[in-house]
Amino acid sequence: MSSRDFLKLSRRGALALGAGGLLATGMRSLEAAAETPIESSDQRAPATEFQLGEFKVYALLDGTFVAEHPQDTFGMEQTSEVFEKASHDHFISSNKFRGFFTPVLVNTGDKLVLFDTGRGVLSQPQSGNLLKALATAGIRPADIDVVVLTHMHADHTGGLMQNGIPTFANAKYVTSPIEFNYWEKLGPAANGSARVFAENVLPLKDKFDFIDPGREVVPGITAVEAYGHTPGHMAYLVEVNGRKLMLTADTANHFVWSLAYPDWRVVFDIDKARAAETRRRIFGMIAEERIPFIGYHMPFPAMxxxxxxxxxxxxxxxxxxxxxxxEDEQNRPE
Known part of the structure; x- marks a missing residue:
């Protein structure tokens, strides 16, 4: 299936999953995990940039952590023997793993579009370093024109506010209406991500544009249905000058346990069967078309x-x- 056909399917299926009827899953708190930061200075955090046609793309390291007992999160239904063999076959430990949080900034030349906002300043120094990464890229928070929230988990919405004041004062916000409605109905009593939604997202409701799959955020950036991780979780296809990049957000949360084994259950996925189907569909398409992607939790720079x-x-x-x-491609050596 081509990416163009894929977008048509996404548009037709935009309302296939309603916001009600799903209960937030319990999850092992990341805050409880032992964390080890990648070194950053007081004023800077890692940022990697590249040119995609006329667009410039930045992968911004908000933070990283090391946690034990990864099978509490990935492949919970598998036997320990299966999990250990799968890990060993891919040269990684079955007892410990490193996770990453990588928001993305796209400079279209006309707009600065930020995808997700990290965990917020309260989680520093291990994470919550988005503003430092933006500083590395020479970007101020006030420069951001659009903030796209791929979904409403707290590690994506934590950086929206600082002491009750919007971090990105001049931005408008974009998300799925299904996603917004789901978390709004949960209410802050649900705690966790629902509480952060009530504190950081809900006060900005009047500044949101709600878009369905197949619609553009700005010219060249199109929403793609990626439901399952959360009810309205979306990926985004960036396409300019014949070049493509997929921002997969949390479609896959680990480069082995989610990609090599896309049917394995993940504790953070609210609809686990739907999430597995989405992984197969999206990564099947980008594998077929050889499209590069940036995944929010892939090893930094997540590309x-x-x-x-x-x-x-x-x-x-x-x-x-x-x-x-x-420019480099047009000036290849003879």
Whole structure:
């Protein structure tokens, strides 16, 4: 299935999943995990940039953590033997893992569009470093024109406010209406992400534009249905000058346990069966078309490709491919 056909399907299926009837899943608190930061200075955090046609794209490291007992989160239904073998086969530990939080900024030349806002300043120094990463890229919070929330989990909405004041004072906000309605109905008593939604997102309601899959945020950036992780979770296809990039958000939360084994259950996925179907559909499409992607929880700088292998996908981290802008491609050596 091509990405163009994929977007048509997304538009037709935009209302296929209602906001009601799903209960937020219990999850092992990331705050309770032992955390180890990637080093950053007091004023800077890592940011990686590359040219995508006429657009400039930045991967911004909000933070990182190390947690034990990964099978509490990924592949909970598998036996420990299966989980251990799968981990060993991919050269990673079955007892400990590192997670990442990577918002993305797209500079279209006309608009600065930020995708997700990290965990917020209260989680520093391990995370909550989005503003430092923006500073590395030479961007001030007031420069941001549009903030897109792929979904409403707290590690994506935590940076919207600072002491009750909007962090991005001049921005408008974009999200799925299904997603917004689901969390608004839960109310703050549900705690966790619902509480952060009530504190950080709900006060900004009048500044939101609600879009369905298949619609553009700005020219060249199109919403893609990616339901399952949350009821209205969306990915975004960036397309300019014949080049494409998929921002997959939390469609896959680990480069092995979610990609090589897309049917494995993930504790953070609210609708686990739908999330697995979404992983297969989205990564199947970007594997077929060889489209690069940025995944919010992939190893920083969170960029790469996927290859269909067996029943799943092999993550191929980007090296220098995305660093070669279109000017370089037009000036190849003889």
């Amino acid at each position: 790469g490709f996927v290859e269909a292998v067996g029943e799943g996908f092999r993550f191929v981290p980007a090296t220098y491919q995305l660093q070669l802008g279109h």
